[in-house]
Amino acid sequence: MSESGSWLQVRAAGRDLLLSTRELREVVAPSPLAPLPGRLPGIQGVVLHQGEFLPVLAWEDLPGARRPEGPPEALAVLRTRLALPLERLVRTLDDLPGLWEEMEGDDPARAWLGASVQLQGPAARHLNVEGLLELLRRFRSER
Amino acid sequence: MDQSFDDVWAECEDLFGQARETLATLKEPQPAHVVQASVNALFRTTHTLKGMAGMLGYPVFSRAAHRLEDIFDLMRKGRLRSTDSLIETLEAGVLALESGLEGLRRGRPEPEDYLQSVRRQIGELEAMARPTEGQAHDLSTLLDLPPETLKALSDYERTRVTAVLLAGTPIHGLGICLDYSTFDERLRAISEALGTRGELISTLPWDLPPDRDGLAFLLLWAGVTLEPLPVQGGEVLESRQLVDPGQIPVSLRARVPEPAPERLPETPSAPATPAPDAEILRLPAQRVEALEARLMTVGQLRDTASRLLRRFEEAELDAPRALLSEMETGLLDVQKSLLQMRMVKVESLFSRIEPMVKSLSRDLGKPVRLQLHGGELEVERSLLSRLAESFLHLVRNALDHGLELPSERLAQGKSETGTLKLSASQWGRNLRFDLRDDGRGFDLARIQARGRELGLLEAGERPDPERLLRLTLEPGFSTQDEASQISGRGVGMDVVRAEVEALGGEIHLSTEPRRGSLIRLTLPLSRAVVNCLKVRCEGQVFGIPLASVLRVQSGRIPLSGGVRVEVLGRLIPLESLQACLGLREPEAQRTFVVLTQQGGPAGRGSFEVAIGVDQVLDRGDVLLRSLPELAQTPGIMGGSPQEDGVLWVVDPEAVLGLAMDSLMRRVAHV
Incomplete structure (x- = not known):
């Protein structure tokens, strides 16, 4: 994992997460969600974004994630065209060299979370977008 | 890339499309004046292409376009006559x-000579048209006009006077006087009328x-009767x-090429070129997208207004509700028009393939019967444009490697002429392009041996035919010892696969030894206007494409999935739409929609299922x-944003499959 670049610290899935801005397309206000007929694991439904359907992640389906406590404050749109509902936008951070610590132990969330950084307050985990997409694809194939 | 350059590329594409269409019309017998108008249009097109290539910084392309422009110039001056072989050379x-332009667009360097494949033929044409000493004539002096008027004729006009007289067509002079206030309109109307007759x-x-009072003109017109x-x-x-062609000495007439016999239609035909007042607007794709996005915003505002109105029950709000409904219809119309702007018929691709097949067939000595189906299907222009090179490559491969020489075919008991079928069709949410040939098929043993040489197969691996066929899509894979001029350089099939996969599609190959092969490209349909039957199930509205609906029927008693219902005297299985889509199943339903396989004839041999719905x-x-990949849902082709949420359009082919799966599970009590 590269430690350079800018990061967006957010609160989602009951955790503090760090999103690399290189993987972010934009952050937008939430719009009405249309559930898909026959719920797909990992996907809540779709929202209309710039005239196209955009899938919205269902955090609660991911191992080690908690159900969000309330409606999202914003949607983070990844470059890979997946929207992540965010409970809160915390702050943006620049380079975090030397602060990363690999997680040890059997965290059920390790398929989609990477190393952590100890900031003020609780440790924030890097959202591993590739791992997340791989997990969603696995959900689909196992369905 | 700079957006203004995108405009130039798009315009070049249009110009090539027009050139192909115009050349195609020249293959049919046409009145001489229509041929002349077409050649003039082609001259202008190549001239514009030459200028655009120069602007984009491609001097070699510009020179090649200039060479073709010269050929059209020789044609319009009557020094080359339109023959089948000339048109074929120009088409090639x-x-x-x-193809060269497509390569430049993808960042390839300029080749040494774009016209390499037709260099010999073009050289011959240029030599044929070159006037020998003493052969250049100007018969315009025969016109019964004052010398000062004759001086006003341009070089081109003189060559046309000479050419039409040598062709035996009389030339008339029509002197007219037009009013100052309307002379431009009247002159245009009269010129157009004359242009359609000669x-x-x-x-x-x-x-x-x-x-x-007014303005006077003399119109010089060649034709039979005014x-x-x-x-x-x-x-x-x-x-x-102004002159009788009979005045031209016979000896002089014999020294220039004879024109093609003029077959005048019974009724005056429309000119081959678009009417001069038909304005053509060219919009870059980004602007259409911006318009669509703006339209979507308007649609969302309309939805918000509608939601607000629904909170109130007052009868006086019926009028605004009706207005919103009208707005919905208007928005859909505009969206359809915008979509239409992006669409192009598959015919435009076929028009590139036809001449290429003809020319390759001649060069390779392999007679080919080309069958094209589905040319009327409309697909997104960007998709077809990205796939064009891949198609051309596949067709070249099929002719070069797939089809056998006539002697080989005859020895195998096949017809001397090979068959190449190219078809385009829409299957549910996908577009399907099939390329079939009745040639020798893929040589699986040779593919396996080559796969081992290249290390693509592991030692001891026993690949099945499908795996072997997939090897041909690997970069650099070729079973040909030497690259032919046509194909076989091993740089094609992997590019085809990459292009298809980049568009979210798939490529599938199948083969039968000595019977031929099939290459199928399946591509997702990103946007389309679909005529649907709207039904309600589980409180949600679904659209079922009407092309797959055979019948809508209501039973006397409610029925549940797993039973058989009588439809037009036959018993067919019933399954609820809810069961197909994984929704909560209803106890029973009275109404059902009979779905049939698209393209399958109703009746014997077709596959039909009655799909129960709550309400039509x-x-x-x-x-x-x-839907994007991560949101693709079994049985759903896509969605359409509506006032009260998304209307999901079902994929009839997939629903038929899901219904059969569900029925099987019922039988197995799983």
Whole structure:
């Protein structure tokens, strides 16, 4: 994992997460969600974004994630065209060299979370977008 | 890339499309003036392409376009006559330039000579048209006109006068006087009318009689008869034949190429070129997208207003509700128009393939029967444009490697002429392009041996035919020892696969030894207007494409999934839409929609299932948007944003499959 670049610290899935801005397309206000007929694991439904359907992640389906406590404050749109509902936008951070610590132990969330950084307050985990997409694809194939 | 350059590329694409269409019309017998108009249009097209290539910084392309422009110039001056072989050469030349342009767009360097494949033929044409000493004539002096008027004729007009006289066509002079206030409109109308009956060679200023006011012109027109004159009362000053072609010495006529026999249609035909007042607007794709996005915003505002209105029950709000409904219809119409702007018929691709097959068939000595199906299907222009090179490559491969030489075919008991079928069709949410040939098929043993040489197969691996066929899609894979001029350089199939996969599609190959092969490209449909039957299930509205609906029927008693229902005297299985889509199943339903396999004839041999729904609502066009990969849902083709949420459009083919799965599970009590 590269430690350079800018990061967006957010609160989602009951955790503090760090999103690399290189993987972010934009952050937008939430719009009405249309559930898909026959719920797909990992996907809540779709929202209309710039005239196209955009899938919205269902955090609660991911191992080690908690159900969000309330409606999202914003949607983070990844470059890979997946929207992540965010409970809160915390702050943006620049380079975090030397602060990363690999997680040890059997965290059920390790398929989609990477190393952590100890900031003020609780440790924030890097959202591993590739791992997340791989997990969603696995959900689909196992369905 | 700079957006303004995108505009230039798009315009070049349009110009090539027009050139192909115009060349195709020249293959059919046409009146001489229509041929002349077409050649003039082609001359202008190649001239514009030459200029655009120069602007983009491609000098070699510009020179190649200039060479073709010269050929069209020789044709329009009557020094080359339109023959089948000339048109084929020009088609091949235009195709070579078009492929070259596609390469430039993808960042490839300029080749040494874009017209390499037709260099010999073009050289011959240039030599044929080159005048030998003493052969250049100017017969314009035979026109019965004052010398000062003759001096006003341009070089091109003189060559046209000479050419039409040598072709035996009389030339008339029509002197007209037009009113100052309307002369431009009237002159255009009269010129157009003359252009449809023959060739308008020149419009010259003419002496105004002392007793008249206005502007006078002399129209030089070549054709058989001027009657009835396309003029209004008082406009004609004089009308007479200016020269009789019989005056031309026979010996002179024999020294120039004979024109193709003129077959005049029974009724005056429309000119081959678009009407001059048909304005063509060219919009870059980004602007259409911006318009669509803006339209979507308007649609969302309309939805918000509608939601607000629904909070109130007052009867006086019926009028605004009706207005919103009208707005919905209007928005859909605009969306359909915008979508239409992006669409192009598959025919435009076929028109590139046809001449190429003809030319390759001749060069390779392999007679081919080309069958094209589905040319009327409309697909997104960007998709077809990205796939064009891949198709051309596949067709070249099929002719070069797939089809056998006539002697080999005869020895195998096949017809001497090979068959190549190319078809385009829509299957649910996908577009399907099939390329079939009845040639020798893929040599699986050779593919396996080559796969081992290249290390693509592991030692001891026993690959099945499908795995072997997939090897041909690997970069650099070729079973040909030497690259032929046509294909076999091993740089094609992997590019085809990459292009198809980049568009979210798949490529599938199948083969039968000595019977031929099939290459199938399946591509997702991103947007389309679909005529749907709207039904309600589980409180949600779904659209079922009407093309797959055989019948809608209501039973006397409610029925549940797993039973058989009688439809037109036959018993067919019933399954609820809810069961197909994984929704909560209803206890029973009275109404069902009979779905049939698309393209499958109703009746014997077709596959039909009755799909139970809670309620049939109405029918109408919906603008379908496809779902991205992560949201693709079994049985759903895509969705259409509506006032009260998304209307999901079902994929009939997939629903038929899901219904059969569900019925099987019922039988197995799983």
